[in-house]
Amino acid sequence: MPMAAADIETLIRTALPDASVRIDDLRGDGDHYACHVVSALFKGKSRVQQHQMVYAALKGRMGNELHAMALQTEIPASA
Amino acid sequence: MDSVKDRIETDIKSNDVVLYMKGTPVFPQCGFSSAVVQVLTHMGVKFKGINVLEDPEIRNGIKEYANWPTIPQLYVKGEFVGGCDIVREMYQSGELAEMLQTKGVDVKLA
Numbered sequence: 001m002p003m004a005a006a007d008i009e010t011l012i013r014t015a016l017p018d019a020s021v022r023i024d025d026l027r028g029d030g031d032h033y034a035c036h037v038v039s040a041l042f043k044g045k046s047r048v049q050q051h052q053m054v055y056a057a058l059k060g061r062m063g064n065e066l067h068a069m070a071l072q073t074e075i076p077a078s079a
Numbered sequence: 080m081d082s083v084k085d086r087i088e089t090d091i092k093s094n095d096v097v098l099y100m101k102g103t104p105v106f107p108q109c110g111f112s113s114a115v116v117q118v119l120t121h122m123g124v125k126f127k128g129i130n131v132l133e134d135p136e137i138r139n140g141i142k143e144y145a146n147w148p149t150i151p152q153l154y155v156k157g158e159f160v161g162g163c164d165i166v167r168e169m170y171q172s173g174e175l176a177e178m179l180q181t182k183g184v185d186v187k188l189a
Contacts, residue, residue, distance in 0.1 A: 047165045048147075055148050063148035068111070071164050 002030035003065050008058065015057030016041050026070075033069040040079035047073065083140035091154040095184050096126035099141045100151040104128040111163035112151040118170045119153075123187030124179060156182045 005023040012021050012035075019039040026032040035054075042050040050073040055062045062069065091097050096119070102108030104116050104126075119126050131138035131150050142148055145159040153160040155178065160166065169175035179186050 048159065048161055052146060
């Protein structure tokens with residue numbers, strides 16, 4: 001059962017409270033998302049570590065219910 | 080003695096560039112795997128493709144090894160670089176070519 005965008009956002013925000021999250025449903029099937037996450041908590045972390053933080057927030061869904069989610073992380077200019 | 084971990088370490092230590100992927104470089108069976116193959120091919124980088132679809136033990140073992148939940152996974156000189164998103168981002172920013180050259184991997188930019 002694919003995931004709803006709102007659920008993805010809630011999970012990410014729970015782990016990264018300051019995050020601004022933008023999710024595009026690329027094919028409208030709830031299974032192919034592009035997700036852009038901006039958080040100061042990424043500061044000083046490598047890209048791999050930043051993505052691992054988001055995957056940890058998704059609690060094992062990435063690669064399972066979440067089959068294909070293109071992820072882009074960013075540190076806010078103010079951070 | 081964890082044989083999966085040993086097999087992984089042998090592969091990534093004995094090949095400069097290794098791509099754990101779905102399918103083969105000639106016949107990728109997943110859009111994300113295919114995208115990374117295209118980036119590497121476009122840069123003229125020689126790499127070893129490992130088809131996780133034919134090796135379920137490696138398919139799970141590699142996710143644990145890198146603490147990374149998806150395939151494809153790119154390794155350069157034994158180090159995990161990233162999946163499709165990160166490889167594409169690094170390719171577009173020029174960081175991928177720079178990193179490869181710094182690590183002594185031949186890159187022939189078209």
